[in-house]
Each structure stands twice: as structure tokens, then as C-alpha cells.
Amino acid sequence: LKESHTGNIAVYDDSNRKALIHEQIVLNEMDEALSKRQFHVYLQPKYNMATGEIIGAEALVRWVHPERGIISPGEFIPIFEHNGFIAQLDTYMFEETCRILDRWRSEGRQLIPVSVNLSRTGFYNPNLCKNLCSIAEKYSLPPALLEIEITETAYASDNNIIHERLQQLRDSGFHILMDDFGSGYSSLNMLKEAPIDEIKLDMRFLSAGDPCGRAKHILEMVIAMGNKIHIPVLAEGVETKSQVDLLKSYSCNLAQGFYYSRPLPVEEFEALLQGAQKNK
Numbered sequence: 001l002k003e004s005h006t007g008n009i010a011v012y013d014d015s016n017r018k019a020l021i022h023e024q025i026v027l028n029e030m031d032e033a034l035s036k037r038q039f040h041v042y043l044q045p046k047y048n049m050a051t052g053e054i055i056g057a058e059a060l061v062r063w064v065h066p067e068r069g070i071i072s073p074g075e076f077i078p079i080f081e082h083n084g085f086i087a088q089l090d091t092y093m094f095e096e097t098c099r100i101l102d103r104w105r106s107e108g109r110q111l112i113p114v115s116v117n118l119s120r121t122g123f124y125n126p127n128l129c130k131n132l133c134s135i136a137e138k139y140s141l142p143p144a145l146l147e148i149e150i151t152e153t154a155y156a157s158d159n160n161i162i163h164e165r166l167q168q169l170r171d172s173g174f175h176i177l178m179d180d181f182g183s184g185y186s187s188l189n190m191l192k193e194a195p196i197d198e199i200k201l202d203m204r205f206l207s208a209g210d211p212c213g214r215a216k217h218i219l220e221m222v223i224a225m226g227n228k229i230h231i232p233v234l235a236e237g238v239e240t241k242s243q244v245d246l247l248k249s250y251s252c253n254l255a256q257g258f259y260y261s262r263p264l265p266v267e268e269f270e271a272l273l274q275g276a277q278k279n280k
């Protein structure tokens with residue numbers, strides 16, 4: 001027993017140390033990564049399940065590291081949120097997204113709205129709306145083509161300030177998407193006043209494959225509620241055909257997930273979008 005006890009401590013210490021080393025590397029390299037444009041936009045399509053059409057996309061960051069390969073946001077976003085760098089990265093992702101839309105327009109491609117994730121930190125900047133507006137203007141993009149995703153927990157954590165900023169953004173024409181809805185503590189009450197254009201259902205509503213029992217009824221009622229208050233509901237993390245069928249039977253028509261497509265490098269996304277148009 002004693003042996004395994006000390007053994008456990010050794011393992012714990014080691015993983016702690018690894019986490020610290022990892023954090024140090026991320027912190028040392030982030031500025032350089034930004035200036036060397038190592039943060040890439042990946043796009044995951046959003047579908048109308050009823051028509052099969054691609055109706056938009058979400059921009060998701062990937063750190064394309066020269067030695068370590070492609071690093072997922074889960075490995076660095078929490079660190080950037082902790083030290084405040086995230087606001088800079090989010091602004092960068094927003095501008096990169098604008099550049100993509102601008103290029104699509106100049107190439108005569110179909111324009112679809114693209115959503116960008118914003119962390120809570122950015123909302124404490126009183127100039128957030130002004131900054132995003134001037135970036136959109138720089139590329140002459142109508143704000144309605146740009147959507148802003150904020151997680152439900154970020155919204156609920158400091159309701160007054162964040163509510164005001166979202167209201168400003170929405171008044172300026174940006175669409176606001178409530179991300180990971182249903183994962184926080186105050187989901188339902190918050191909907192009474194939240195200035196939002198779409199609810200993105202947290203993946204966990206679908207996590208155990210096909211929801212059954214209580215989970216199934218809750219899913220049905222949350223979708224019905226969104227429909228009742230006229231806020232479109234998009235299901236995230238859709239992985240199977242039977243989930244698609246279930247969601248459709250509950251009158252949820254919008255979805256995003258591996259069943260349709262993983263997040264893709266921009267070029268691959270463009271090929272997908274072009275193919276989808278040809279098949280129409």
C-alpha cells in the first residue's frame with residue numbers, strides 16, 4: 001500500500017511538472033506564434049438538416065507549430081485565458097475571418113456567415129465593439145456576415161457588463177450566438193433577456209450517442225422552448241444519422257458535427273462548399 005501510495009505521488013508530481021513545462025512553452029512562444037502567423041483558422045460547416053445545405057461556418061483556431069504539429073485549442077486557450085493573451089488572439093481570429101470572407105467575395109464565391117468565438121476577457125474591453133466594427137469596415141463586410149459566439153457560462157458570469165457589450169454588438173449588426181447552451185447553471189432564466197440570435201446546444205445533450213430516457217425529453221423540450229421564443233436552435237456535436245433523425249423529429253433543423261464534417265483547413269472547406277453548390 002505504502003509503495004503504491006508513494007508511486008501515486010510520483011506520478012502526480014510528474015504530470016504536474018509536465019503541465020508546468022507545457023504552460024511555460026506556450027507562454028514563451030505565443031507572441032512569436034502570433035507574429036509568424038502560426039494560428040490558423042479552421043472552418044467547420046453548419047448545416048440545415050432539412051435541406052442539406054451549408055448555411056454557415058464556425059472559425060476554430062489551430063496552432064500550426066513548426067515542431068509540434070497541429071495543436072488543439074484545448075491545450076492553449078485555458079492558458080491564454082489565464083494570462084489575458086486570449087483577447088489578442090480572438091481579435092486576430094476575427095480579422096483572419098474577415099480576410100477570408102473578403103477573398104471569397106473578390107473570387108466571386110458564395111458568401112456565408114462565419115462565426116468567431118470570443119472569450120469572456122475580451123468583453124471587459126470597453127472598445128470591443130468599436131474595434132470589431134472597424135475591422136469589419138476595413139474589409140467592407142456587413143456585420144451580419146460575422147457572428148459572435150459567447151459561451152453561456154461567460155455570459156452568466158458577469159451579466160451586466162457582458163449583456164451591455166452584446167447589446168452594443170447586436171445593435172451594430174453582428175449576430176450573437178449563445179455557445180454551449182445548457183452546460184451552465186442559469187441557462188433558462190438567462191434567456192429572458194439575453195440579446196441573442198441563436199442558441200447552440202451543448203454537445204453533452206447528445207454525448208451518450210442516442211439520448212434516451214430523461215435526456216431525450218429534456219432535449220425535446222429545450223428545442224421546443226427555443227422555437228417557442230423564436231430563437232433558432234443549432235445542435236452541436238452531431239455524429240450519427242440517428243441523431244439527425246431525432247433532432248429533425250423535434251423540429252431542430254440546424255446542426256454542426258462530425259456526421260457532416262470536421263473542422264477543415266480553409267482550402268478544404270472551400271472545396272466542400274463548392275462541391276455542395278454543384279450538387280444542388
Ligand code: C2E
Pocket residue numbers: 044059060061072073074077086089090093117118119149179180236237238239256257258259263
Ligand atoms: P466550441 O466553440 O464549442 O467549438 C466546438 C468544438 O467541438 C470544436 O472543438 C469542434 O472541433 C468540436 N466538435 C465539432 N463537432 C463535433 C462532434 O461531432 N463531436 C465532437 N466530439 N466534437 C465536435 P475545438 O476546435 O477543439 O475547440 C474547442 C473549444 O475551444 C471551442 O469550443 C471554443 O470554446 C474554443 N475555441 C476554439 N477556437 C477559439 C478561438 O478562436 N477563440 C476562443 N476564445 N476560443 C476558441
Ligand code: MG
Pocket residue numbers: 058117149179
Ligand atoms: Mg463555438
Ligand code: MG
Pocket residue numbers: 179180200202203236
Ligand atoms: Mg460549443
Ligand code: MG
Pocket residue numbers: 180
Ligand atoms: Mg466549447
